[in-house]
Structures are given as C-alpha cells and as structure tokens.
Amino acid sequence: MNEEAINGLKPERVWFYFSEISAIPRGSKNEKAVLEYIKKTAAAMGLKSKQDKVGNVVVMKPASQGKEQSPTVVLQVHTDMVCEKNRDVQHDFLKDGIKFHREGNFIKADGTTLGSDDGIGVASLLALLEDKSLVHGPIEGLFTIDEETGLTGANHIEPGFITGKIMMNLDSEEEGVLYIGCAGGLDTTMTIPVKRKAVAGKVSVFTVMVRGLKGGHSGVDIHLGRANALKLLTRTLMAIDSGTKMKMKLVSLEGGSKHNAIPREAEATIVVPAADEAKVREIAAECEATFKNAFATTDPDAKVLVEKAKKAKPAFDDKSKAAVLDALNGFPHGVIRMSSDIPDLVETSTNVAVMKTSAAGVTIVTSQRSSIESEKDMIAAQVASVAKLAGARIKVSDGYPGWQPNVGSAVLAKGKNVYRSLYGKEPAVKAIHAGLECGIINDRVGGGVDTISFGPTIIGPHSPDEHVAIDSVEKFYNYLAEMVKSLA
Numbered sequence: 001m002n003e004e005a006i007n008g009l010k011p012e013r014v015w016f017y018f019s020e021i022s023a024i025p026r027g028s029k030n031e032k033a034v035l036e037y038i039k040k041t042a043a044a045m046g047l048k049s050k051q052d053k054v055g056n057v058v059v060m061k062p063a064s065q066g067k068e069q070s071p072t073v074v075l076q077v078h079t080d081m082v083c084e085k086n087r088d089v090q091h092d093f094l095k096d097g098i099k100f101h102r103e104g105n106f107i108k109a110d111g112t113t114l115g116s117d118d119g120i121g122v123a124s125l126l127a128l129l130e131d132k133s134l135v136h137g138p139i140e141g142l143f144t145i146d147e148e149t150g151l152t153g154a155n156h157i158e159p160g161f162i163t164g165k166i167m168m169n170l171d172s173e174e175e176g177v178l179y180i181g182c183a184g185g186l187d188t189t190m191t192i193p194v195k196r197k198a199v200a201g202k203v204s205v206f207t208v209m210v211r212g213l214k215g216g217h218s219g220v221d222i223h224l225g226r227a228n229a230l231k232l233l234t235r236t237l238m239a240i241d242s243g244t245k246m247k248m249k250l251v252s253l254e255g256g257s258k259h260n261a262i263p264r265e266a267e268a269t270i271v272v273p274a275a276d277e278a279k280v281r282e283i284a285a286e287c288e289a290t291f292k293n294a295f296a297t298t299d300p301d302a303k304v305l306v307e308k309a310k311k312a313k314p315a316f317d318d319k320s321k322a323a324v325l326d327a328l329n330g331f332p333h334g335v336i337r338m339s340s341d342i343p344d345l346v347e348t349s350t351n352v353a354v355m356k357t358s359a360a361g362v363t364i365v366t367s368q369r370s371s372i373e374s375e376k377d378m379i380a381a382q383v384a385s386v387a388k389l390a391g392a393r394i395k396v397s398d399g400y401p402g403w404q405p406n407v408g409s410a411v412l413a414k415g416k417n418v419y420r421s422l423y424g425k426e427p428a429v430k431a432i433h434a435g436l437e438c439g440i441i442n443d444r445v446g447g448g449v450d451t452i453s454f455g456p457t458i459i460g461p462h463s464p465d466e467h468v469a470i471d472s473v474e475k476f477y478n479y480l481a482e483m484v485k486s487l488a
C-alpha cells in the first residue's frame, strides 16, 4: 500500500505529492493527466502557470516580501517516467497507478519502474512551491515532458518561456553530488556506393561472424574500452583479404543495432577460392586469439566464427571492397579526449554504431558526443573526412547541444558552500558523458543560464529494480530549500 509505505516519512509533503503523482499514469508521451494535475495543484496554491504547445508547464511563484529584486531561479524537473516491468507482473502503464512499498531505507515499486526518476523531483518542486514559510526570490517551476524518449520538452522550449538566468535541474541520481555538465551529441551517417561483379571460378561462400562482445551505452560506457564488433570484423576481413592467394570478395556487411549502443555483433558474407577454405578458418581462429588477448579484461568471450553459406549474389568489385574496408578501418572509435577540468570525465568520443548493406551500398551509422560544442563538430568532421575519401554520401543529424562544465560558476560556488554548511562536508562535483535537459534548455532560451543539477539517491533507474533511498530524499529536499533561500 502506498499510504502505508510513506507513513511517517519526511519531508511529509514531498512524499504526499510523490504518492499523488504515482497514482497518475505518466509514461513518456503520456503526460497530459499529470500536467493537468500540476496546473490544478498550482492554481489551488494561488499560483499562475502557463503551458507551451508541446505541453511543458511553468509555474510562477512570486518572491517573498522584500525579495522582489532577487534573481529569478528556475527549478526544473521532467514529468515523464520510463515504463518497465518484470515479465510476471500484470500492469497497464496507460491505466494503472504505480504501487510501491518500503524496504528498510528504500521505496521500491511492486515489479515495475518506480518513477522516482524524476517523480521525486516533481514532488519536491510541488512541495517547495506550496511552502509558505520559505523566504525566496521569484521562482519559475519548469515541468518538462518526454525527457526519457527524445528530450522532446527541452527541445521545444520557446525563448522567453522561462526568464531566470539561474537554474537548478532536479534530475540526478546521487545525493551529495552536484552535476555541472553533460555531453551533446549528433549522428553521422555515411553510405559508400558499391559496384558489384559476378565471381567466376570454383569458390566457397562463408559468413564470418563476430560474437560475444559486451557492448554497452555509447555515452556512459565508452570509457570502459570495450571492443567494437564492427571494428573486429573489419580487422578479420582485412586479415583474410591479405592472407588468401586470390583476393577475398565481399558480398555484404551487417552489424550493430542502435546509434547509441556499442555494437556487440557483426557479420559479413565473403567469397574465397574453394582451395582457401582451410586458410580462412585458420586466419579467423588467429584473429579470435588476438582479440581475446587484446580485450581479455573487457571482452573475454569475444568470438570469430566462420560458417559455410549458400551461393551469394555478385560481390563488390575490388575498388568498392577496398573503399568499404578502408573506411571502416579508418573511422576512429572510442574516447577521443578526457576532460582537463573534471576528473574521469570523457570530454569527446565517437561510436561506430551500425552498418547495413543495401542496393544503395554500405551504410554506416556513427555517433559523436562532446561536452564542448566545437569538439563535437570536430570529431564528426573527422569521421566524415574518412568517409569522403571512400566516396561516401554523408548525412549529419541536427543533434543536441551539450552543457559545457563551468568550474567558475557562481551557482556552483554557492552550491558547494550551502552543502558544506548544511552537512559539514564537501559535495562531489561531476559531469556525465550523456545527454541531459540542461544543455538543451540553456541553448533554447539563448544561453547564459548558470546551472547545476542534483537529486536524491536512486538505484537502478529505468528498470523494475529502481529504488530510492528514503534518507537521501530528505537531505536532497532540505538542500534544495536551503539553496533557494540563499539565492534570494
């Protein structure tokens, strides 16, 4: 029972609002009802709100008496949640509210995502807007839509929708950490045209496969140095190509599935002289041993498999084959630069993500990230240069802007001071190599918004294992209230 779970928990109004919004289905792109609830609740508090075309809501709370001249502070949360459940759980995310329970210091849902990401942020913002005892400057409470599946709300904020030049985003997942930056990203997609020619003579057709890699998220896992299936396959094909007597013919290449995932699997169909069959198997085994050695820690189960395949369609001519393999081999992959300001932060990276063969040729999708705009464009241009040498057609997506860490930020300095005086210790200062709403919102409203992000401790977000630490919610909320007070 939800009421039972939150009984006696502090801050009482935060848990009250969390329970209220948990009863309202609010999966990404289904935020209408929760936005109505927020507008209605604000109106009942006597606060004005406005809504833009995509659905974002901003609630305006005028300053306390005598604090009218204080800077306007934007407090920002996202209203949607990820909807995941365990196989054996009956739950309709369009109709059913989230049921949760208490487990020691944690609140956890009954087999579904909890929605504490970013439900605790939403509930805390409502509790803060309601609090009449707090002394504060003008507040703009910004509730965005669809963060989880496209950053849609942030991407559509109109200039002027918010006016504050100080922003606190309440959507991080580690109490005691202040976030001050994130990466922007874009995709570079290239199609290398190929000419095909029938293969003459006595030949064997094979499928060469790379399997068993770990993969992972191309942002937050890129620093782990895991192997890329497309790159390992390319190395294997190049080894076969130079190792067999008559040159190998290439028929098709496939691999990877998502632009934001490090590819785990890839395969190619090749044609070699029938006499070279044993040689191909031998080279593949050598490559597997090489990769198992080089990636012993990150990808111990790396495999290179060779299987006989049916008669293939005409193969790429030699010039096309060389262009495709050289491009794949030439594309950079992985971390390009670490930050000089934030320890352990990947500043710039690129991921060779997906490849497909079609009538148009071989299409390769890559994605680039950086917390510095110029470096995001630089690495995308570097990838495009390799593709250009291979005669490719290149398409660059619009992408989204990053949030460049500013270690000299005034809000960060204040944030550290307030944390220290409240809890007697230094907060950690971090940035992440993935997208957050902060950079986009800042860009949309014309820049210059001094921003930090913080939140309670949430473990396992986006999965049915999601749980939030009860004591961290109180610490987070008290810190938020103290920040608002000290910025007035």
Ligand SMILES: [Zn+2]
Pocket: 078, 117, 118, 147, 171
């Ligand atoms: Zn979130």
